Amino acid sequence: QLVESGGGSVQAGGSLRLSCTASRITLSRYAVYWYRQPPGRRREYVATITHMNNTMYADSVKGRFTVSRDNTKNTVYLQMNSLEPDDTGVYSCSTNDPRYRGQGTQVTVSS
Numbered sequence: 001q002l003v004e005s006g007g008g009s010v011q012a013g014g015s016l017r018l019s020c021t022a023s024r025i026t027l028s029r030y031a032v033y034w035y036r037q038p039p040g041r042r043r044e045y046v047a048t049i050t051h052m053n054n055t056m057y058a059d060s061v062k063g064r065f066t067v068s069r070d071n072t073k074n075t076v077y078l079q080m081n082s083l084e085p086d087d088t089g090v091y092s093c094s095t096n097d098p099r100y101r102g103q104g105t106q107v108t109v110s111s
Contacts, residue, residue, distance in 0.1 A: 001025075002093050007105030010083055016107060018078040020093035022100070028071040030095035034078050036107070038089040046091070049076055060086070083109045 006018040020032060034046040047067040048056045055067050066079040076093060087109050094101035 002095070002100055002102035004091060004093055004102045004105040007091060007107045009108040009110065012084055012109055012111050014083050014109070015079070015081045016083065018080065018091055018093075018105060018107075020076045020078070020102060022074045025095075025100060027074050027076060027095070028069065030097060030100070032067075032069075032076045033094050033096075034067060034091060035094070036087075036089035036091045037104075038086070041089075043092075047078060080107070083107075085109050085111045 001023045003021050004018060006016060008016060010016055029051055031048060031050045033048050035043050036046050037043040045058050046061055047065055049067045049069060053069060057065060064082045068077050080087065088107060090104040091107050092102050092104035
């Protein structure tokens with residue numbers, strides 16, 4: 001079970017930090033993926049943090065978003081800076097085990 005939090009509404013140029021917190025599993029054992037689904041569009045990849053803490057990003061967010069872990073809180077974070085209206089969408093996290101994924105949190109960026 002994964003639960004996302006931290007979404008909200010911000011103006012362009014603002015920041016948000018999303019959290020993906022796990023219950024029943026030890027999240028540090030898994031790669032964690034962030035995805036987003038913009039309104040009226042298909043889900044798209046955002047970022048990954050592996051169990052070895054290697055990180056990868058979609059080109060559209062590289063240099064603006066940072067994914068990290070806090071194993072003491074069983075949580076993965078997505079720090080989002082310099083937000084743009086095109087970053088609007090429902091952000092969700094999942095692991096490399098398809099049984100574990102969250103419901104998502106809404107991010108809205110206004111111009």
